[in-house]
Amino acid sequence: MSTVLFVYAKGGPPLGYALSRVAARSAVHLLALSTLPPTAAPVAERLCASVLSPAGTERDDLVSLIVTRAEAVGADAIVTFSEYAVVAVAEASAKLGLAGAGGRSPLARDKRLMRRTWMQRGISQPQFRPVADEQELRDAAAALHLPVLLKSAWSAGSTAHQIIRSADEMPAAWHRANAVMAESAELGYAELHVAGAGGDFLVEEIVQGTADGWFEQSGWGDYVSVEGVVADGEFRPVCLSGRMPTVAPFTERAGITPVPLPDDTQRRIVALARDAVDALGLENCGTHTEIKLGADGRMWVIETAARFGGAMTVPQTEEVFGLDLIGMLVDQLLGRPVAWPAQVLTSQEARGAAGSLVVLAVDAAGDAWPDRRFWDFPTVRDAALLSAGSRLSVVAENSLPDGAPVPVYDAAAGANTMAALCLLSAADPATVLHDFQALVHALPKILPLAGATEARS
Incomplete structure (x- = not known):
């Protein structure tokens, strides 16, 4: 039987879901770089041949840590679904001669390298400039057209995004963006391999x-x-997901699969x-590519990633199209034949629709709730708010326990303030x-x- 080393860090699909799909294809050993969610810990204990949580000093050379562990368990492949571990896992796989995302x-x-390559x-894509300090921020904003968006080069989930509308806002925006990246690192939402990544930023036109x-x-x-996925260097699109409008500045509220767009429009987007x-x-590797839609058919690439979409994107795809993307990627990395879709799947092939909603303390217009509330899923489930036949569940691994106060929404912290x-x-989808x-x-x-x-309480 093949063996897979699963490198876990925050982000990506729920750990329990991902582990069950990997374990169905191979023996799995878990290298936990983040504390296991309480709801997933029993699943890991049951499905994994071993679970290792390395001490802090062992993480100083993350690639060597992953390589050593992979050799110790005899791994035939290494997987991660976290944005923060993608580069380290790719480098470790390359050192061991295993299939992976590769040296690029x-x-x-x-995001600085990404945009430079696309340019x-x-x-x-939007016009952009890399920035390393407040003066470079001023110079970049002067070269672009206000308003501009200041964003971390290594963040995820719209963390540390700051819209700058005038020169007077720059000092506060720079200070806040850096502070949020430091706060995110304390919460475990930060790049694990590249030292000092929290201080890397870029600015782009909106x-x-x-x-x-x-x-x-x-x-x-x-x-x-x-x-989608890249399989032996070839991009294989799977499907498209739509969105509800973001919460200012650009925090995602909901993703919905499939997207109700005409087939010819979807083909243009996929191209x-x-x-x-x-x-x-x-x-x-898996891929997740975000495309901004404009007037008169214009489009811009916002960003892409060498991993599957986070939150419930992968489970949504499995529910709607019957594709176990995680299991298929494991097979791909192990050199087994995989029947990736011949072309992008649309509503014609879908079995209903699925979506994931991030609970934030803001209304439809993005305004803060007038008072503080407790999160309580049974109240939401029993409120009879849904259409006939719709089914709602809570993703416990990504949610506060019932009775916890809903955090006040922080525009700079983005998804870090979800309930x-x-x-x-x-x-x-409608x-x-x-x-x-x-x-x-x-x-x-x-x-x-x-x-x-x-x-x-």
Whole structure:
């Protein structure tokens, strides 16, 4: 039987879900670089041949740590689904002669390298400048058109994003972005391999996106993601996911699979995603590519990654299209034959629709809730807010326990201030969007008030 070393860090699909798919294809050993979620720890104990949580000093040379552990367990492949461990796992796999994302994986991680590569290829994207200090931020903003977006080169989940509208805002934006990256590192949401990555930033122009002219139904966000894989150097698109509008500045609220766009439109989007992924020269890995939609059919690549989409993107894809992407990637890395889709899958091949909603303490307009509330999933589940046939569940691994106060939304911290992650299954994408809109509207009214006697402690 083949053996896989699973390198776990925060981010990616729920650990319990991912482990079960890997364990179905091989013996699995877990190298835990982050503390295991309480709900996933029993699953790891049951499914893994070993679970190792290295001490802090052992992580100083992460690639060597992964290589040593892989050799010790006789790994035939190494996998990770965390943004923060992608580069280290790719380098370790290369050192051992194992299939992986390859030596160009940093291009899919460091947004400065990513954008520079795309610029050299003439790929449509926002104008940008790398910045290393406040003076470079000022120089970059002067060269671009305000407003601009300051973002970390190594972050995920829109963490540390700061919109700058005038020169007066630059000192505070620079200070806040750096502070948020330091806070994120304390929470475990930071690059694990590249020293000092939290201090790397870039600034980019904010392109004018719009969902008008793309979607028949109102309420969709102005960007989509192309879920796919690179198999032996060839990009293989799987499907597209749509979004609800982001919460300012650009925090994701919900992803929905599949996306209700005409097939010819999806082919245009996939062609741009293909150009973006091909330019990076990846070898064997999942991919998640975000495309901004504009007026008159314009599009821009926002970013891509050498891993599958996070949160519930992979489980949504499995539910809707019946594809176990994690298991298929494991087979790919182990050299087994894999029947990747011949072309991107659309609503015609879908079995209903699925979406994931991030619970944030803001309303549909992005305004803060008027009062503090406790998170309580049974209250939400029993409120009869959904369409007939829709099914709602909570992703415990990514959610606060019932009775915990919903955090105040922090625009700079982004998804770090989420209270919960919910998964919804419905007949079609339009129903998922409708039900999510109903939930966003109802949550600040139906959740227990903080301090109320009925709230759980």
